[in-house]
Amino acid sequence: MKAIHAAFIVRRDAIDDNVPNPLGTSLSQRSVVFVCISFFFVSLRLFTRYFYGKIIGADDAFIFLSLILAICLTVTYNEEALNGFGLHTDQVDSAHKVTAFKWFFAAQILYKAATCMTKLSICTLYLRIFPDRRFRKAVWVTIGIIVAYTIASIFVTIFSCNPVQKTWVKTMAGQCLDSRSIWYGTSVMVILTDLMIMVLPINEIRRLQLPLTKKLLLASLFSLGFFVVACTIVRMVSVSPQTTAADQIYYQAISNSWTFVETNIGIICACLPVVRIPITHQFRRFGQSTRKTALSSAPSQSGFDLKTIGHIPSRKQLSKNDEKNSSFEALIGGDGETRKIRMNMIITPSNSLTPSDNKVMAAHGNPTSKDGTSI
Known part of the structure; x- marks a missing residue:
């Protein structure tokens, strides 16, 4: 390390300190x-x-x-x-x-x-x-x-x-x-x-x-x-x-x-494709919290709740929330098979899912990571 330090660092007093740079x-x-x-x-x-x-x-x-x-x-x-x-x-x-x-x-x-x-x-x-x-x-x-x-x-x-x-x-x-x-x-x-x-x-x-x-x-x-x-x-x-x-x-x-x-x-x-949705969600929540009746009248109007990340939405939920939850989960993470089904849910209408897709969704109703924690 001393050799590397000596190779790069030299005395700087030869540069006139009065010369602006x-x-x-x-x-x-x-x-x-x-x-x-x-x-x-x-x-x-x-x-x-x-x-x-x-x-x-x-x-x-x-x-x-x-x-x-x-x-x-x-x-x-x-x-x-x-x-x-x-x-x-x-x-x-x-x-x-x-x-x-x-x-x-x-x-x-x-x-x-x-x-x-x-x-x-x-x-x-x-x-x-x-x-x-x-x-x-x-x-x-x-x-x-x-x-x-x-x-x-x-x-x-x-x-x-x-x-x-x-x-x-x-x-x-x-x-x-x-x-x-x-x-x-x-x-x-x-x-x-x-x-x-x-x-x-x-x-x-x-x-x-x-x-x-x-x-x-x-x-x-x-x-x-x-x-x-x-x-x-x-x-x-x-x-x-x-x-x-x-x-x-x-x-x-x-x-x-x-x-x-x-x-x-x-x-x-x-980084922006990953962090945009959480940032947008937090701004929306902040804006809603400034309204007197926002929290008492209805749940968050942002279209998804961060507490549900990792949860496979039902067909009714998917049609109600559009594809925001699934696309967000795909960017955030998840196991390979479940993530593939999520992307299929975005690409195809919910009523066209195959029986095999439904089985996988049922098996991954609450997917977990390798360490056993909820995704």
Whole structure:
């Protein structure tokens, strides 16, 4: 650990403390703000899953890993700023430049790993709630593409220079690949995989027996990745031409400003499909509690009660509450067979359930998790 610490940390007194670094300061502060927002949404997601659904799935594990990587990424941004990122090259001595570019090197790897974890979280969420076999195959193919390009991009990042140390010691003799080509290639793959993830559930949503407005709402939740795509495009268009500029320590700080926005917006968007309904429900309950006769006149008007999560509704209840309970349970969790029946209840009218479906529903009238607790 001492060797790692010594490799990254150097004396900072060579940077004139009187030289303002507004870009570096902005990078540090905004990165902390964004990662705190991501932390809130991931915490809310895990709270929702555990306390309402009693199940933490692979999608939750992936988004948690993405958050950890985003926190590490924030640390690298702050270390970059402390070592001169955001200043111009003639304002920073060579020792601090080396340290700053070491942190930048680590940040590139963390960024690619974090975005990969976020995409895998969304894909495994699809596997969790959509039972169609062809759809699941398409999701697995998408997962394979994401993992393959992430491994390839990290490999290229690490070995883009020969020797590797030239990545952070710019004056060292050696050769490096064209950074602009790497930048464009990575950005294009990020955009393509984001679009693939957004397109995947469209047909499944179209098959749901829901009003058009609810279909559009559900589709919009799974299409929030457009915000991430927008960040990637802006970063690619505005910053990529500057990747070969001489004043790298200044321009790469601008690049990082878009990188942490893209990373954390991706995490937030991946959490929204899970946390939207509990948040909406709580707001509705709060609004009803302000009315004098709300609690005395009728039960909650929100359409479902969180205390009934995990309960298979009767046909009468399903028609009364629309499909809100079942779709919510599918997002929150449940065992595989029961969840499949729930999705069938959404996709097909209740009066068209098969006898085998009814048997499974009867057998799972009050499903429990593996530890015996009620789901």
